[in-house]
Amino acid sequence: MSEPDEVLDCRGQHCPLPVINLARRLPELPVGAVLRVLADDPAAAVDIPAWCRMRGQEFLAAHPSTPAYDVRRVL
Amino acid sequence: MSTSPVYLDAAAAAPLHPVARQALLAALDDGWADPARLYAQARRARQLLDAAREAAAQTLGVRADELSFTPSGTTAAHAAVLGGLLGRQRVGGALVHSAIEHSAVLHAAQRHVADGGTANSVPVDRLGRLDLAAWTAAVGAPGVALAALIGASHEVGTVQPVPAAAEACAQVGVPLYVDAAQLVGRAPLPAGWSVLTASAHKWGGPPGVGLLVVRKGTRWESPFPADERESGRTPGVLNLPAVVAAAASLRAAAADAAAETARLAPLVDRIRARVAAEVPDVEVVGDPVDRLPHLVTFSCLYVDGEALLHALDRRGFAVSSGSSCTSSTLRPSHVLEAMGVLSHGNVRVSLHRETTEAEVERFLAELPGVVADLRAEAGVAGL
Numbered sequence: 241m242s243e244p245d246e247v248l249d250c251r252g253q254h255c256p257l258p259v260i261n262l263a264r265r266l267p268e269l270p271v272g273a274v275l276r277v278l279a280d281d282p283a284a285a286v287d288i289p290a291w292c293r294m295r296g297q298e299f300l301a302a303h304p305s306t307p308a309y310d311v312r313r314v315l
Numbered sequence: 316m317s318t319s320p321v322y323l324d325a326a327a328a329a330p331l332h333p334v335a336r337q338a339l340l341a342a343l344d345d346g347w348a349d350p351a352r353l354y355a356q357a358r359r360a361r362q363l364l365d366a367a368r369e370a371a372a373q374t375l376g377v378r379a380d381e382l383s384f385t386p387s388g389t390t391a392a393h394a395a396v397l398g399g400l401l402g403r404q405r406v407g408g409a410l411v412h413s414a415i416e417h418s419a420v421l422h423a424a425q426r427h428v429a430d431g432g433t434a435n436s437v438p439v440d441r442l443g444r445l446d447l448a449a450w451t452a453a454v455g456a457p458g459v460a461l462a463a464l465i466g467a468s469h470e471v472g473t474v475q476p477v478p479a480a481a482e483a484c485a486q487v488g489v490p491l492y493v494d495a496a497q498l499v500g501r502a503p504l505p506a507g508w509s510v511l512t513a514s515a516h517k518w519g520g521p522p523g524v525g526l527l528v529v530r531k532g533t534r535w536e537s538p539f540p541a542d543e544r545e546s547g548r549t550p551g552v553l554n555l556p557a558v559v560a561a562a563a564s565l566r567a568a569a570a571d572a573a574a575e576t577a578r579l580a581p582l583v584d585r586i587r588a589r590v591a592a593e594v595p596d597v598e599v600v601g602d603p604v605d606r607l608p609h610l611v612t613f614s615c616l617y618v619d620g621e622a623l624l625h626a627l628d629r630r631g632f633a634v635s636s637g638s639s640c641t642s643s644t645l646r647p648s649h650v651l652e653a654m655g656v657l658s659h660g661n662v663r664v665s666l667h668r669e670t671t672e673a674e675v676e677r678f679l680a681e682l683p684g685v686v687a688d689l690r691a692e693a694g695v696a697g698l
Contacts, residue, residue, distance in 0.1 A: 255639055255647070256617050256659040263617070263698045283639040283647040283658050290657040294598065294616065 244276035244310055245269065255283035259291050266297065266313050274300065277309045284309065320631045321674045325517070325667035326469050326497060326610050327635055332519030332668070335564035339521060342556035349552060351544070360555055367562035371526065374562075374569045375504060375511075383527045383545040384558045388496050388514025389419040391525035394549055395492045395510045396423035397538035398529075399461035400432060403490070407458025408432035413445050413475065414653035416465050417494055421649070424463075433458075442602040443473035443654045451483040459489050466495040466505060470637050470650040470663060471601035472583075472610040474502075481507025490533050497607055499526070500568035502576065509533040515561035518568040519668065523554055524561040571668065579666045580608040582675050586664060587611055589679045594686050600656045610665040612637070614651070615686050617695040618660030626685045627662070632678055637661045660686075 248265050250258035258279040266275055277288060285302060288309045292299035300310040322330060346363045348356035365379075372379040385391040400410055410424055414436045424434040437450045445464065454462045462484050467474040477493055484491040490509035498504060500518025504511070510533060515524035527548055529535045535548075542550030568575075583606075591599050596616035615623065620638025627634055635641075637648030638661040647658035664678070690696045 254645070256619060259659065260617050260693070260695050260698065263695075281639070282645070286647055286652045286655065286658045289655060290598070290614075291616070294596070294657070 245273040247276045247278060250277055250279040250281075250284070253279065254281050255287060257281075258284045259287045262288060262291065262311065263295070266311060269313050271313050271315070274310055274312050277311065278306060279309065280307060320633065321678060322633045323664045323666065323670065323674075323678065324633050324635050325670075326663065326665035328516040328522060329519045329667045330669055331521060332564035332567055334567040335520050335560040338563035339556050339560035342559035346555040346559055350555065351552075363559050364553070364555055367559045370566050371562045374566050375499065375526075375528065377528050378531065380546065381528050381530055383529075383548040384553050384561070385512075385525035385527050385545075385549045386551065386554070387523055388512060388517070388525040390549065391512035391514070391527040392417060392419035392494055393423045393426075394527050394538060395494075395512050396420055396461065396463060397427065398535045398548075399463075399490060399492050399510055399533075400427055401538050402534035402536040403460035406460050408460060409456065409458045410434045410461050410463065411437060411450070411453045411456075411459055411489075412463040413437050413439060413450075413465060415439050415443060415468050415470070415473075415650045416463055417469060417496065418649075420463050420465070420494055439473075439653050441654055441656065443468050443471045443600070443650065444602060444605070445475050445480060447476060447479055447483070450480055451486075454484050454489045455487045459487070461492060461510075462489050463492045463494070466493050466498040467502075467607045468601065468650060469497050469610075470648055471612045471654065472497075472607040473602040474605045474607065477505035478507050481505070490535075497610070500565050501572050501607070501609065510535060515557070515565070518565055520561035520564045521557040524557050526561075568668075575668055576608040579670070582666060582670070582672060583609065583611045586675060586679065587613075590682065593679070593683045597686075598657045600651070600654065609667065610663065612661065612663045614638075614657035615660035615662070616657060617693065617698060618686060618689050619693070620659055620661050622689055623660055623662060623685070626689060627682075630681055630685065632681075635663045635665075637663065 289299045298312040348360040350361040372382045492510040493508040496514045499513035511528040513526040516522040599613040620636040621640040639647040651658040
């Protein structure tokens, strides 16, 4: 997997905290930047793509083995 | 603030129908004997059991000898899946099911896989509708013994395309099991199934009574140790007073179903529209049109589902949630997961015959403030 611009460690956090922390951090990055969210809560696999859809951000990929989720800021 | 209770979780258990209460009390006096014995008290119990079976079968439009009572809807679902697979094990060991089956069906599927069988889960779309092309391909694969499709989702309300799914099964000679727990007593049953189950406490009957219907000519074999009760389909002595109450309330609920649909469906429409308009950052899920008349589900962004249930409970509202923090396994609902919709801050509201418009209005009036307070407490307002 290609290297993200920044990594946000949300391991050990339960839903909805990983999504909240993603929502706080992503707008601080420049448009086009890729944020990798490390999250071991099973709900993150559903909720991070859903958040991207609701917020118009781009969900790039899930890395289930880590587990991690890459999101690109587009707005 | 009024805290009179407002019960909005009929999809888990509907309040006991007055007809059920009446029948239950009468049958406690008359139906305590073992209906399989050969004396007067037993004959009376047998008459009650036969009448209950006849009434339930008539309501569902099936033959009485096709219908068995079980100790729960879950037992019925286990029997439907494992018995349907066992009856056709010569054909193969493959089970096909939708990704949004009830956990009772999925747990039976897990048992089947643990015993050496296979299970193929067919996806649904964002609205929770079965992928018919994938379903058709899956049931057409070699070695499929049984296909299982929920009639309508108990979590999001989306009605499944049972007739089309059944047609795909018929083309390849695979029997279809339909879990009709949310349909029986509320909506007409779809055509084309070979095995069907339901659960009495979903229509206002007492808890602890399930229905298992196996159509004539279906290859089905009991997965349980041998027992002569219920034509050998489910073991053990039935809770006959509860069975009598279940059958009586089923007839009453079915008789009122069209009127109840006409009353409740617009209330669900109102909840869908008002929640979407008045709660910011909310995702109302499930098919907006092809859905159950009494059930609606939505997810509130950045809100903890368990905190939301507790906050609503403090105001007297009983609802349920598919969020992971509300489940014992800390996993989000497999239904929400399969649909790819937001799983946290999830609330399922399900209405019943005692639900009033005023109760729905009170819920709608209080919900936006409850959600806003939780977001403010969590420091996520405006995020």
